[in-house]
Amino acid sequence: MNASALIAEDEPLLAANLQAELARQWPELRVVACVGDGEAALQQGLALQPDLMFLDIRMPGLTGLEAAQALAEDWPDDGKPFPLIVFVTAYDQYALQAFERAAVDYVLKPVQPDRLAQTCARLRATLRQRAQPQAAAPALQAAIEQLRSLVGAAPAAPAAGALRVIQASAGNTITMVPVDEVLYFEAADKYVRVITATREHLIRTSLRELQPQLDAQRFWQIHRGTVVRCDAIVSALRDESGKLTLTLRGHADKLTVSRLYAHLFKGM
Amino acid sequence: MPHTHTTLQWLWHELRISIPLALVISLFLSTMFREPFGRMLVYSLCIGMIIQGLIEAGRYGLAYRLRKRFPDNIGAQHNWPGWGFMAPWVVASAVVGYYAGYLLADLLTGAQRAPGAAIHSPRAPLLIFAMVFVVSFGCTYFFYARGRMAAMEAHAQAAKRTAAESQLKLLESQLEPHMLFNTLANLRVLIGTDPPRAQAMLDRLIAFLRATLEGSRSGSHPLSAEFARIADYLELMQVRMGARLRNQLELPDDLAALPVPPLLLQPLVENAIQHGLEPKIAGGRIAVAARREANMLVLSVRDSAVGLAGAPAHGSRFGTRQVRERLVTLYGASATLELVPAGDAEGGTIATVRIPLPPA
Numbered sequence: 183m184n185a186s187a188l189i190a191e192d193e194p195l196l197a198a199n200l201q202a203e204l205a206r207q208w209p210e211l212r213v214v215a216c217v218g219d220g221e222a223a224l225q226q227g228l229a230l231q232p233d234l235m236f237l238d239i240r241m242p243g244l245t246g247l248e249a250a251q252a253l254a255e256d257w258p259d260d261g262k263p264f265p266l267i268v269f270v271t272a273y274d275q276y277a278l279q280a281f282e283r284a285a286v287d288y289v290l291k292p293v294q295p296d297r298l299a300q301t302c303a304r305l306r307a308t309l310r311q312r313a314q315p316q317a318a319a320p321a322l323q324a325a326i327e328q329l330r331s332l333v334g335a336a337p338a339a340p341a342a343g344a345l346r347v348i349q350a351s352a353g354n355t356i357t358m359v360p361v362d363e364v365l366y367f368e369a370a371d372k373y374v375r376v377i378t379a380t381r382e383h384l385i386r387t388s389l390r391e392l393q394p395q396l397d398a399q400r401f402w403q404i405h406r407g408t409v410v411r412c413d414a415i416v417s418a419l420r421d422e423s424g425k426l427t428l429t430l431r432g433h434a435d436k437l438t439v440s441r442l443y444a445h446l447f448k449g450m
Numbered sequence: 451m452p453h454t455h456t457t458l459q460w461l462w463h464e465l466r467i468s469i470p471l472a473l474v475i476s477l478f479l480s481t482m483f484r485e486p487f488g489r490m491l492v493y494s495l496c497i498g499m500i501i502q503g504l505i506e507a508g509r510y511g512l513a514y515r516l517r518k519r520f521p522d523n524i525g526a527q528h529n530w531p532g533w534g535f536m537a538p539w540v541v542a543s544a545v546v547g548y549y550a551g552y553l554l555a556d557l558l559t560g561a562q563r564a565p566g567a568a569i570h571s572p573r574a575p576l577l578i579f580a581m582v583f584v585v586s587f588g589c590t591y592f593f594y595a596r597g598r599m600a601a602m603e604a605h606a607q608a609a610k611r612t613a614a615e616s617q618l619k620l621l622e623s624q625l626e627p628h629m630l631f632n633t634l635a636n637l638r639v640l641i642g643t644d645p646p647r648a649q650a651m652l653d654r655l656i657a658f659l660r661a662t663l664e665g666s667r668s669g670s671h672p673l674s675a676e677f678a679r680i681a682d683y684l685e686l687m688q689v690r691m692g693a694r695l696r697n698q699l700e701l702p703d704d705l706a707a708l709p710v711p712p713l714l715l716q717p718l719v720e721n722a723i724q725h726g727l728e729p730k731i732a733g734g735r736i737a738v739a740a741r742r743e744a745n746m747l748v749l750s751v752r753d754s755a756v757g758l759a760g761a762p763a764h765g766s767r768f769g770t771r772q773v774r775e776r777l778v779t780l781y782g783a784s785a786t787l788e789l790v791p792a793g794d795a796e797g798g799t800i801a802t803v804r805i806p807l808p809p810a
Contacts, residue, residue, distance in 0.1 A: 192728075193632065194692045199639040218694075219731040240628070242694075242731045272631035292635035 184210040185309055187234040190223035190249065191216075191270065192241045196291060200236060200270070203293055208302050220244025224252050231262045233309060236289075239271040246270070247277075251329050252406055255440035257322060259423065263312055264322040266305055284331040326441055344397040348376050350383035359383060361401075365414045365433050367392065369407035379432040404428065405440040418447040464502065467589065472498045475581065483574060492558055497551030501586055504543035509536065509590075528601040530594055544586045548579070625662055626720070633686050640689075651689055658682040661713060673740060673747075674706040680719055680738055687723055694733025695723070705740050708747060709808065711780055717769030718751040718801045726755030726799060734798065746804045754798040773803065781805055 187204070191197035197216055204211055211234075215226045221243035227235055235253075237246030244252065250267050257264055269288040271277055281288045289301055312321060348359040359376055368375040369389040376383040385392075393401075393409060402412045416429045418439065426439035426447055439447065475498075476490035512535050516526035525532050633655060640648035661679045677699055684697045719738065727734045734754040741748050770789065777785040785805040792798045 192694075193636065193690045195636050195639045195689065196632075199635075199642075221731065240728070242729050242733075272635060273627040291631060292638040 184212055185234060185306075186212045186214045186230070186232040187236065188214060188223065188227055188230060188232040188265070189216045189236045190218075190220065190241060190246065191236070191238040192218045193238075194218070196238075196293075200293055203295060203298055204302070207295070207299055208306075218242075220246065220249040223249045224256075227253050227265065228256060228258075232265050233262075234268065234305060235265045236268050236270055239269055239274060239277055247329075247332060248406070250325075251442055254322065254326050254329055255406060255442055264325045266308055267325065268301060268305070280332050284328045286328050286332065322441075330442060330445070345392075345395040348383070348385060350376060350385050352383070357383060361396070361411075364411055365430050366408060366410040366435075366437060367401075377433070377435065402443070402446055404437060404443045404446070406442075408437055410437060464506065467592065468498055468502050469495075471585065471589070475585070479578075489559060493552065493555040496555040496558065497548055497582065498585075500551040500554070501543050501547030501582065502589065504547050505540055505586065505590055508539040508543060509593075512536075512539070528597050530597055536590060536594075540586050540590050541583070544582050547586075548582050625659070629686075629720075632690055636689050647689075651686065654682040654685045658686065662716075664712070669711070670709040671712045672706060673701065673708045673710050676710050676712070676715060677701045677706075677738070677740075679713060680715060683716065683719060684736065691727070691733060694730075695727060696733075696735045698735065698737040700737070700739040702740065702742075705742060705747065710747075710749075710805070711776060714773060714776065714803065715749055715751060717773055718803070721769045722751055722753035722755070722799065722801070726753035730755050735796075742807070743804070745807050747807050749803045749805075750800055752792060752798060752800045754792070754796045770801070777803070777805070 189197055189200055191200060197218070201213055201216060204213065214230050214232050217223050217226055218241070220237075220241045223235070223237060223241070223246075224244060227249070235250075237249055239246040241249075243249075246269055250269075254264065267286065269277070269281060269286060270291060270293075271288060272291040278288070280286075287301055287304065289298055345361055348361060348364065350357045350359055359378060363378045365377050365379060367389060368377065370384070372386070372388065373384045374387055374389050374392055376385055389407065389409065393403065396409065400411055400413065401409050403409050410428065410430075414431050414433075416431050419427045419429070421427070424444075426444050428437040428439060430437070472491065472494045475494045476487055479485060479494070480487040480490045509531065510529055512531035513526045513529040516523050516531050516535075520526065530536075633651075637648055637651055637655070640651060658679060661675075661682075681699055684695070684699075688695050688697070715738065719736065722736050727736065736754075737750075737752045739750050739752075741750075770787065774787050777787060785803070788802045788804075790800055790802075792800050
């Protein structure tokens with residue numbers, strides 16, 4: 183069967199151009215979806231399970247990088263092999279350096295036909311290799327390794343001094359929650375749930391904004407929507423399918439570690 | 451600026467004043483009181499070094515303590531604790547240093563005399579004491595003045611550097627590479643598919659680039675030109691964002707000729723798009739308007755986007771800071787920039803600039 187691709191690009195002209203250029207250079211490639219934001223890229227990616235995904239970096243909703251990470255976290259174990267990801271960007275020094283280091287495929291906008299031809303040739307070769315039965319399994323693992331190194335390479339936010347208390351407002355009261363008492367933070371739409379041993383608070387901020395203010399040594403990200411205080415973890419249990427679950431001190435909740443962060447838990 | 455030079459350099463800076471001074475004093479004393487030059491040199495070096503050592507130790511020590519307690523003390527930052535501390539310290543150092551240096555020199559020359567008896571003259575002790583004080587204060591003042599000059603120079607250089615940096619950042623923010631390359635990418639596509647539209651887009655880009663590069667030089671342009679440049683920018687963004695961006699410019703005719711600083715509103719429009727509309731999947735509306743309020747010209751940039759949560763972060767961004775700085779330089783306290791959540795059903799943020807109208 184011919185390879186399928188998804189294009190995520192928020193600028194309609196550029197999306198149409200990439201699609202046209204791909205049609206010229208790789209006529210058998212089926213573009214199964216063309217979406218304009220990161221959220222849709224994730225949903226459509228999971229639903230259609232294409233072989234290739236072209237992700238613009240700067241997109242509304244999720245960035246291309248975030249969409250790829252979320253896709254790696256949610257990709258079904260019994261699904262097709264993880265798509266080959268190609269990032270598309272206009273100008274982003276940091277991202278380019280990181281892409282080079284992580285050996286991630288990328289194309290620059292405006293898309294140069296020559297450069298795209300090279301990328302297509304490489305993608306074709308990889309897909310052919312993947313068609314051999316024994317090579318399919320490591321696709322997701324390889325993508326995870328690459329994405330991990332990209333997460334680590336994101337330009338570090340200026341150390342704003344670790345946050346000491348979380349100010350959670352409810353009605354007219356602002357509750358001061360010392361971060362030492364927080365067991366974990368969980369993203370909930372535009373809010374973040376702050377869970378302590380006894381209570382739960384909602385704060386009006388995104389996890390993305392909150393995380394740089396936390397001490398990274400103590401607060402570990404274990405999923406794109408979960409950050410846990412590492413000394414609140416009692417144990418990490420790995421089940422037969424390789425899924426990691428955390429038990430917490432003084433709280434009944436069990437937390438799931440996504441594949442992207444599973445490497446944090448390894449016996450010493 | 452503590453560690454700008456090494457210890458050796460510092461020692462050289464201190465000694466190249468005090469050693470020649472000791473030589474001059476010895477020469478003066480030996481001719482005045484007909485004493486051997488060598489012996490006078492030993493005494494004046496010993497006394498001079500110890501006094502200088504004491505004064506300098508006190509100066510650095512006091513400045514260090516002061517810095518610890520009052521980190522904002524400018525003098526202490528440059529190792530100057532102030533005359534209030536230094537005057538008594540110099541007196542004490544001179545007295546102690548004089549006697550200690552004298553004893554040391556006695557030891558070195560093997561002489562056993564009462565203090566002040568190295569010179570066989572009744573007037574000598576008084577004269578020497580006077581000299582010790584004068585020289586001590588003179589040298590302290592000299593080091594003080596030199597330190598101040600170095601500090602002022604460093605200050606001036608730092609100011610120059612910041613000015614150059616902010617100029618560069620201004621230009622870079624107006625010619626944001628991401629915007630430029632994305633626009634070029636779109637142009638490249640349009641050239642193939644829709645040449646007339648490509649030409650129109652290119653004309654907008656040229657007008658925008660010209661205004662940006664000239665904007666950093668010329669002092670003011672009519673409000674109508676300001677709106678035309680914003681229209682160029684929004685048109686460029688429109689090509690890129692398609693239906694996600696709707697815009698609306700409102701400029702009353704009687705305000706069109708008013709002079710405004712070039713591209714004053716540009717960073718605000720850019721902020722509204724970059725941090726307000728671009729992250730929103732559905733996009734939104736941006737409205738730029740001018741109106742008169744008493745004797746003020748009120749310019750507002752409104753987006754219908756992320757709103758409240760985005761607003762505080764909005765305010766600290768380079769764009770808004772830069773507009774504020776420009777307003778302060780041009781109008782002092784009479785102009786303001788204010789960022790508030792829109793507060794109606796549509797949401798979003800309103801940035802409002804108020805500048806005084808020129809007297810009619």
